[in-house]
Amino acid sequence: MQLQLDIVHRFRSRSPAFQLRVQARLMAGTFTALYGPSGSGKSTLLRLLAGLDRPSEGTIALGDTRWNDAAKHQHLPPGKRSVGLVFQDYALFPNMSVRQNLEFAQPKSLRDPAAISRLLEMAGLEDLASRRPPELSGGQAQRVALMRALARQPQLLLLDEAFAALDDATRERMYRVVADFHAEYTPITIMVSHRKDEVRRLAERVLVLQDGQLVEDARVADGWASG
């Protein structure tokens, strides 16, 4: 199973006009980081992969399933993509408790209260299970958002600065949670990050974006940014 993308996405509303152009192949089980300055198109790329936006040109495919084909106006809706997306601003449902947020994320075929309890325990959220998102700190909300994405056991895990609001100790704990999940379920994981140490800690491969262009595609093990 591999994710293939060859896309161009234009923003007519941005001034000056902005164009995102990415061509890449990502194998199942690879952990890839998207690295680059703000406004380089990292979050946009995640939205395109999640199906929340449609590319202006090109195709996105997972295995034999074509998710997007702009020429044929083909677009697979987000819910049919087996994607877990951690939003930068968490996007937790304020009307549901922490536990209910995770339960809501579980597909009907995977309904398992014990699995939810395990996820809560892994993230150190057991004592917060009955709280609602407005009662959580930024770091707590970020952990819930991450576990909600994992509850779906997606084939494509998309992390949009998913560790940004965490303190050092909690960040290290969540690194381990994500790394364990990645090792157990071998999804294609793509993580947006501004931190080189985070990229080196988690990712095997790094795609560097600048002004919407893919300017570097490197293996972290080859010593990316270690100098």
Added chain:
Amino acid sequence: MDWTPLLLTLKLAVVTTLILFVIGLPLAWWLSRTRFPGKPVIEAVVSLPLVLPPSVLGFYLLVAFSPENSFGAFLRDTFGLRLVFSFAGLVVASVIYSFPFMVQPLQAGFQSVPRNLREAAETLGKSRFEILRHVLLPNMKSSVLTALVLSFAHTIGEFGVVLMIGGSLPGRTRVASIAVYDEVESLNYAAANRYALVLLLFSFVILVAVYTLNRHRAQTLF
């Protein structure tokens, strides 16, 4: 005191509000999301009853529903419906007249729910109905309550449209606001006052209940 006009008013308001909610909810959802170029025209049509004199709206509905004209004749011949001087006619007229009071608060409510909540639910594989039921409606309860109460209260207070389309047939179209008018016309101020007082108290209690509920909701959520 004859309670029939008050009960008829209540029945009209309940039926109208329910129908408005069923029609208004999908329309408000669509209006909150669409980029359709003709959206301002549709919004203007929805809002027209806000600025149109009730007698004008009532006049056009009377003309349209009259069996003497093609549309009214079509309704009578095809569905056996006679909308002029009937309770069914009052309901249809009330639905049209109170349409903006249902659609506008709901549309504002949908727009107030952060877009990323809907998007998060979409990425979790939820259907439109599930998103509506579990994400959108629970996070716009105040707007739903406002829409229901405004539509209900506006229907209770109708006069011009109801008079034009329904007249004053006791037990069929003589709602409370018409009864007040009739009693005043007959110089029977005591009876008019009783109807008016009940309407006043009823409206006041509803509004107090709504404000109390909204306050309680705000306190429990945040």
